[in-house]
Amino acid sequence: MRATIMYGAGDVRVENVPDPSIVEPTDAILRVVRACICGSDLWPYNDMPRSTTGQSMGHEAIGVVEAVGRDVRRVKRGQVVVMPFAFSDGTCEFCSEGLPTACVHGGFLGNGGLNGAQAEALRIPLADGTLYPLDVTEADARMPSLLTLSDVMGTGHHAAVVARVAPGQRVAVVGDGAVGLCGVIAAKRLGAEQIIILGRRPDRIALARELGATDVVSERGQEAVERVRALTGGRGAHAVLECVGTRDATLTSIEIARPGGAVGRVGVPHYDAVPGAARTFFKNVIVGGGPAPVRAYIDELLPEILDGRIDPGRVFDRSVGLDGVPDGYRAMNARESIKVMVTP
Amino acid sequence: MRATIMYGAGDVRVENVPDPSIVEPTDAILRVVRACICGSDLWPYNDMPRSTTGQSMGHEAIGVVEAVGRDVRRVKRGQVVVMPFAFSDGTCEFCSEGLPTACVHGGFLGNGGLNGAQAEALRIPLADGTLYPLDVTEADARMPSLLTLSDVMGTGHHAAVVARVAPGQRVAVVGDGAVGLCGVIAAKRLGAEQIIILGRRPDRIALARELGATDVVSERGQEAVERVRALTGGRGAHAVLECVGTRDATLTSIEIARPGGAVGRVGVPHYDAVPGAARTFFKNVIVGGGPAPVRAYIDELLPEILDGRIDPGRVFDRSVGLDGVPDGYRAMNARESIKVMVTP
Numbered sequence: 001m002r003a004t005i006m007y008g009a010g011d012v013r014v015e016n017v018p019d020p021s022i023v024e025p026t027d028a029i030l031r032v033v034r035a036c037i038c039g040s041d042l043w044p045y046n047d048m049p050r051s052t053t054g055q056s057m058g059h060e061a062i063g064v065v066e067a068v069g070r071d072v073r074r075v076k077r078g079q080v081v082v083m084p085f086a087f088s089d090g091t092c093e094f095c096s097e098g099l100p101t102a103c104v105h106g107g108f109l110g111n112g113g114l115n116g117a118q119a120e121a122l123r124i125p126l127a128d129g130t131l132y133p134l135d136v137t138e139a140d141a142r143m144p145s146l147l148t149l150s151d152v153m154g155t156g157h158h159a160a161v162v163a164r165v166a167p168g169q170r171v172a173v174v175g176d177g178a179v180g181l182c183g184v185i186a187a188k189r190l191g192a193e194q195i196i197i198l199g200r201r202p203d204r205i206a207l208a209r210e211l212g213a214t215d216v217v218s219e220r221g222q223e224a225v226e227r228v229r230a231l232t233g234g235r236g237a238h239a240v241l242e243c244v245g246t247r248d249a250t251l252t253s254i255e256i257a258r259p260g261g262a263v264g265r266v267g268v269p270h271y272d273a274v275p276g277a278a279r280t281f282f283k284n285v286i287v288g289g290g291p292a293p294v295r296a297y298i299d300e301l302l303p304e305i306l307d308g309r310i311d312p313g314r315v316f317d318r319s320v321g322l323d324g325v326p327d328g329y330r331a332m333n334a335r336e337s338i339k340v341m342v343t344p
Numbered sequence: 345m346r347a348t349i350m351y352g353a354g355d356v357r358v359e360n361v362p363d364p365s366i367v368e369p370t371d372a373i374l375r376v377v378r379a380c381i382c383g384s385d386l387w388p389y390n391d392m393p394r395s396t397t398g399q400s401m402g403h404e405a406i407g408v409v410e411a412v413g414r415d416v417r418r419v420k421r422g423q424v425v426v427m428p429f430a431f432s433d434g435t436c437e438f439c440s441e442g443l444p445t446a447c448v449h450g451g452f453l454g455n456g457g458l459n460g461a462q463a464e465a466l467r468i469p470l471a472d473g474t475l476y477p478l479d480v481t482e483a484d485a486r487m488p489s490l491l492t493l494s495d496v497m498g499t500g501h502h503a504a505v506v507a508r509v510a511p512g513q514r515v516a517v518v519g520d521g522a523v524g525l526c527g528v529i530a531a532k533r534l535g536a537e538q539i540i541i542l543g544r545r546p547d548r549i550a551l552a553r554e555l556g557a558t559d560v561v562s563e564r565g566q567e568a569v570e571r572v573r574a575l576t577g578g579r580g581a582h583a584v585l586e587c588v589g590t591r592d593a594t595l596t597s598i599e600i601a602r603p604g605g606a607v608g609r610v611g612v613p614h615y616d617a618v619p620g621a622a623r624t625f626f627k628n629v630i631v632g633g634g635p636a637p638v639r640a641y642i643d644e645l646l647p648e649i650l651d652g653r654i655d656p657g658r659v660f661d662r663s664v665g666l667d668g669v670p671d672g673y674r675a676m677n678a679r680e681s682i683k684v685m686v687t688p
Contacts (some may be wrong), residue, residue: 093579094603094604097604099603099604099628101628102603102604102627102628162630235437259438259443259446260438260441260443260446262632265625268625269621269622269625271621272617272619272621272622273616273617273618273619273620273621274617274618274621274624274631275616275617276617277613277615277616277617277618278613278616280618280631280632280634281609281612281613281633281634281635282634282635283446283634284443284445284446284632284633284634284635284637285632285634286506286630286631286632287618287624287630287631287632288606288624288628288629288630288631288632289625289628290624290625290626290627290628290629291625291626291628293628
């Protein structure tokens with residue numbers, strides 16, 4: 001079958017690889033119906049050291065179960081399922097508490113020798129705990145929005161949950177990528193009164209406004225901080241969704257948080273220490289977040305996708321086949337595209 | 345009157361100063377019945393640059409109201425009151441939300457030209473919002489515990505609240521100073537099942553055990569982390585109370601937190617950035633905390649002091665008059681004393 005392998009920064013290839021097969025009795029084989037390229041895939045696209053074996057890419061998918069191991073009980077052949085970016089047993093203490101990304105038997109797909117989802121198919125460990133069956137066909141028109149349940153919508157939602165968005169609040173979303181845009185959707189459905197997006201690309205800002213953003217701040221650094229303060233009566237935002245992952249974006253997030261507020265970080269951190277230790281302290285601002293437990297959020301988000309109340313699939317502005325994946329990376333990295341959907 | 349002035353590291357003097365007087369119509373004058381020396385006073389005791397004017401010290405007190413300005417309505421002459429370390433108007437949006445340390449008209453006592461409480465008397469701004477009247481006499485035997493409502497008990501409680509201590513949880517308290525010991529009390533009354541104190545001084549550890557600590561970890565750094573992991577089934581603590589304020593203590597707190605857990609910081613941070621940005625992220629650990637809104641916690645804590653359910657006054661192991669304050673600083677700094685009470 002064909003799969004996407006990254007051999008180093010800027011070097012993404014679609015190649016023939018062996019078909020996946022059941023290894024553990026708890027595995028399933030997923031035929032990929034839709035996958036996508038993640039903003040976090042752009043980090044290695046920019047800084048991955050050259051590798052002779054390469055890294056199989058992709059951790060977001062919807063697919064059809066092709067085969068199951070002999071110990072798989074809940075997931076059935078032929079089901080259309082969401083594949084969250086983390087695999088998890090569904091039964092450990094962390095899974096039971098709603099944090100499957102900390103599953104004691106879990107891990108991340110498209111990592112550590114496992115195949116990625118930008119491929120025709122892949123092996124799914126712990127299939128019963130990991131895969132979320134949907135009651136739709138693979139031709140369903142809502143497929144783009146359903147696909148976001150595997151990562152990006154759940155991740156934006158996680159930022160909003162950790163930042164404790166509540167009805168009537170002032171919310172700031174730092175970053176206008178696909179996660180930030182899903183953060184806008186999440187903040188709106190959780191009842192935010194004001195949603196300020198910090199970003200500067202006209203197409204993304206326009207979409208953010210359609211999705212619920214009430215204000216736009218296109219400045220950066222201290223100027224952005226002052227603009228947000230001005231927009232929030234001098235106080236700052238109750239909840240800040242950090243959807244970038246750089247030190248600067250994190251410091252901005254902390255600076256614009258209202259005393260007693262919270263910052264939800266979902267951008268994979270590319271910094272060693274969280275800046276502003278005294279700022280967060282003297283304002284009593286909470287900083288939290290991490291890999292989103294998207295599996296645990298599907299129950300809450302799925303009904304709103306099915307009935308059209310939210311439409312996070314709008315973050316996809318380009319659709320490619322497997323052959324188009326390398327150019328998809330290039331386009332996302334060049335900010336020509338917000339997020340690329342892949343139909344193998 | 346006599347008051348404590350610090351002129352530089354290690355240089356604490358008790359001197360005659362002008363009596364305090366009403367400046368604003370919202371002021372009160374407080375005659376100090378009990379004050380104390382705070383662990384945070386030891387930071388300037390170790391690193392304050394030499395000053396010719398000096399800094400008036402002390403931010404924790406119980407006292408009797410001697411005089412009130414013409415706009416003071418609620419507080420009356422002759423009342424015994426708790427003086428929280430922050431003054432606040434009691435009416436702004438932050439005070440209404442339970443965060444008086446962020447009061448838009450507030451500030452910190454013993455700072456910025458205001459007199460401190462290690463003195464015979466001091467001026468209290470915004471008396472109606474700041475002072476908390478008690479229905480006790482100044483001879484009350486519970487005075488040491490009541491005094492802790494001005495800072496140290498409320499601060500330990502804040503660490504526990506931010507760290508989201510809940511019934512049945514495993515809790516770790518980093519630091520065996522007076523705040524850490526109050527953190528043990530706070531964790532116990534909030535229902536923690538296991539309370540691990542990280543500290544190494546025998547007298548403090550013995551007291552921690554009496555107050556509710558179930559386990560003691562006297563190692564430091566990576567050894568401490570491994571000991572806590574071993575004591576918590578390999579998982580770490582649901583809630584970690586950081587009661588020191590150094591980078592190392594903060595990093596230890598982060599390392600021993602369980603995935604999905606929280607760290608409540610109440611040690612004034614002596615570091616620029618919160619270490620372990622990737623550790624907190626991949627574990628989805630929340631880091632929060634700051635100056636405790638102790639004024640807002642008195643309603644909850646006072647009844648338990650009055651009926652003897654908690655006895656945080658046990659953190660005082662030395663009592664001095666004003667003349668003894670300089671030696672009290674020396675003794676606390678040398679770790680000969682946990683916390684010094686001052687009876688002017």
